[in-house]
Amino acid sequence: MDASSRARKVPVTLLTGFLGAGKTARLNATLKEGKSRIAVIENEIGALGVDGALVANSHAEADGVIELANGCLCCSAEVDLIAAFEALVRRHHLRPLDRIVVETTGLADLGPVISILEDSTDPLSEDLYLDGVVTVVDVCSFQRWASGGEAPVPAWASGFGTAQAEAQGAAPGRLAALRSFWRQVAFADQILLSKEDLAPEADVVAQLRAANPLAEILSAAAAAPLPPPRNARRLPEGLELRPPGAHLDGVTCITLQMPIGSLALEERLARLCRQLLTEVSDLSGEVWRIKGIVSIQGRGLCLLQGAGDQVSIEPWSDSVKAPFLVFIGTELKREALEALLATACSHAMPVEA
Ligand SMILES: Nc1nc2c(ncn2[C@@H]2O[C@H](COP(=O)(O)OP(=O)(O)OP(=O)(O)O)[C@@H](O)[C@H]2O)c(=O)[nH]1
Secondary structure: OOHHHHHHOEEEEEEEEOOOOOHHHHHHHHHHHOOOOEEEEEEOOOOOOOHHHHHHHHOOOOOOEEEEOOOOOOOOOHHHHHHHHHHHHHHHHHOOOOEEEEEOOOOOOOHHHHHHHOOOOOHHHHOEEEEEEEEEEEOOOHHHHHOOOOOOOOOOOOOOOHHHHHHOOOOHHHHHHHHHHHHHHHHOOEEEEEOOOOOOOOOOHHHHHHHOOOOEEEEOOOOOOOOOOOOOOOOOOOOOOOOOOOOOOOEEEEEEEOOOOOOEOHHHHHHHHHHHHHOOEOOOEEEEEEEEEEEEOOOEEEEEEEEOOEEEEEEOOOOOOOOEEEEEEEOOOHHHHHHHHHHOEOOOOOEEO
């Protein structure tokens, strides 16, 4: 594409990274800078999400965030994604946009989205172009996915390190997560290392470079805005855009809504969430990510975030119909999670979303 036709189009950045890696934190830092007009497409797996509100709070434009909830845009919500792009293109004709950022779910497979954006026969290509894939990698949780399989060299040719996990009888959901993790790394033009403040000794660069020798690897504090794109998109040779099979096979997402009046006990809830994230249980399943809005005794509405072995509970000022928690993982059992959650609440049982 020559420079003049590029100048007329809006660049689209795909911001991806595994569950809880720190995508929203870095996107918000970029929006708070307020340096350019950025529209955001926010995709959530759960029916109830918090990212849309978190991002909207950092966004100067009231209409600058389009939320696509309840599914991964690379599978079920592909049609919605195209509609969202079309809406932004119309907006761009009225008031120019500098950039569109698509924040994917933490389990997204970018292949189908890249296909849409790089299809020169699609009418969208007259107005948009893909300027880069930015993948956030949490160095704290890295070994959980890196050690599950053999060294992924080169990841795209060796089944993304899932062969060993498969031979060891890993559950389909875990294989899906491993594959998503490594394909997100393989598709990256830029890899941002997150949570280095929590694990300064973690050394993940060699493994990432082995999986994707073409990407630029950068350290990125939570408050650091996204780097400027590299303007040099290349995919590793042999990397298939089409994901192998249904890429979320075996992954479970459960939303538990808590009735109004139910109050969670902060210490107990934080301890429970940490335990669920760090210990795989036959009873409740394997939890990778917890987030939602909870009503905490003595504090009111709070945003709960759980990823890796970290759980944070912070004040939440927006309104919410009823407090809820989203659990993402594999082989999750709703009844067991409900019962556990009830032990961390002062009264009232959670109800199904
Ligand atoms: N200490 C530390 N915490 C971080 C960093 N980046 C993100 N976090 C925290 O990690 C949690 C998850 O961060 P998010 O930005 O919501 O992650 P995400 O990738 O958008 O998560 P999902 O898309 O919802 O899976 C939040 O509690 C963040 O405050 C970091 O570099 N250091």
